[in-house]
Amino acid sequence: MLKGKTIVLGITGSIAAYKAVDVASQLTQSGAKVDVIMTEAATKFIAPLTFQTITGRPVVTNMFTLSSESEVEHISLATADIITIAPATANTIAKLASGIADDMLCATVLASKSPILIAPAMNVNMFENSITQDNLSRLKSRGFTIVGPVSGRLASGKKGLGRFANATDIIGSICQVLGDNGDLDGKHIVVTAGGTQEPIDPVRCITNRSSGKMGYALAEAARDRGAMVTLVTAPTSLTKPIGMEIVNICTAREMYQAVRVATSQTDVLIMAAAVADYCPLRELDEKIKRESTGLTLEMERTPDILVSIKGDFIKVGFAAESNNLVENARQKLQQKDIDLIVANDITSSDSGFCADDNRVTIIDREDRIDNFPLLPKREVADKILDRVAILLATKSKQQL
Ligand code: PMT
Secondary structure, eight states, X not given: OOTTOEEEEEEOSSGGGGGHHHHHHHHHHTTOEEEEEEOHHHHHHSOHHHHHHHXXXXXXXXXXXXXTTSSBHHHHHTTSSEEEEEEEOHHXXXXXXXXXXXXXXXXXXXXXXXXXXXXXXXXHHHHHSHHHHHHHHHHHHTTOEEOOOEEEEOTTSOEEEEEOOOHHHHHHHHHHHHHTTOTTTTOEEEEEESBOOEESSSSXXXXXXXXXHHHHHHHHHHHXXXXXXXXXXXXXXXXXXXXXXXXXXXXXXXXXXXXXXXXXXXXXXXXXXXXXXXXXXXXXXXXXXXXXXXXXXXXXXXXXXXXXXXXXXXXXXXXXXXXXXXXXXXXXXXHHTOSEEEEEEOSSTTSSTTXXXXXEEEEETTOOEEEOOSEEHHHHHHHHXXXXXXXXXXXXXXXX
């Protein structure tokens, strides 16, 4: 997603400036070309050399330099794919809201037609001050995207709203902005993720090894292609992605209810979750004590979400198979009457449950079979969404 993108990262004079190193580093590692512009105040908090080393590119601190193409620097940088100001102080926000261009960063923003994203970071009183709030509203109404701030401990030692958003959320928002008008623009996609938990007693549950990585990768990839995403997630240790509706559930029945609500108006349902097929007949109020004899649990079937939730949307299912991959997946596609099935090869630990990568085969109703090698889950997600985009395009042609 970020590979080959040109990103201007503006740093202003906030104590959070050091946290922008992580943002610059992650963007650079993702393949983006990152040009850092620092205000004079920012250079008091952190040296330009740090950003130069991280991005491998010169850092601009001076209004009156020429770029390598002998263009005034703020004109050449203004054509970046996105300008991100992180952290943004109340002072820079005020200058931008008033159209003041007396430093290199503000001049670049004013000269630019690119999308602008800002991540404010400041003292809670400064942030809550009606002047700052008015300035932010003006920027929002002009199409700026604002990320954060979040609540937490501030440099003053006090707690409050003013803390710099985390790097994951800033980068997630950058991807979302860059993905506007992507091939899934305007589509609503519901994704499920993780392993459901079926309670036995107050401390025990039946679950499985799903980490949620595949579902989260799909949700993020769909968001970055312009879709509105609802992520229905079982408990996971993953950071909740920004820029989508998140519905937290535990049990298969709760997932069923959440998916039913979310699909009332959707274009696509992708069931990447590992849903329990059985749950204990009843959840005990008291913890089961250790006895000398064994223990028998009475179980009942959970609803099959893919089968029971019907509607005019594309259904994508997953099948994690340890043998007869294609044959078993094909059977699930037919039994569940779905449009695509993604068969995961779980014969080795580098693919499937918990792994960062997946080796999948995608099968459709016409029995077209696409085999893919072991790929990062984010790349697998894009392969699946490529197929979903084709199905959506075919469907809208048929409806004409
Ligand atoms: O979360 P990760 O660690 O990244 O791992 C990803 C994954 C391996 C869990 C995922 O890619 C995957 O394969 N999920 C489906 C696992 C599976 O084999 O499910 P199943 O055969 O029980 O179900 C087939 C399909 O029906 C699945 O899409 C499932 O979500 C759906 N289902 C299952 C049971 C149920 N009660 N309702 C359902 O809708």
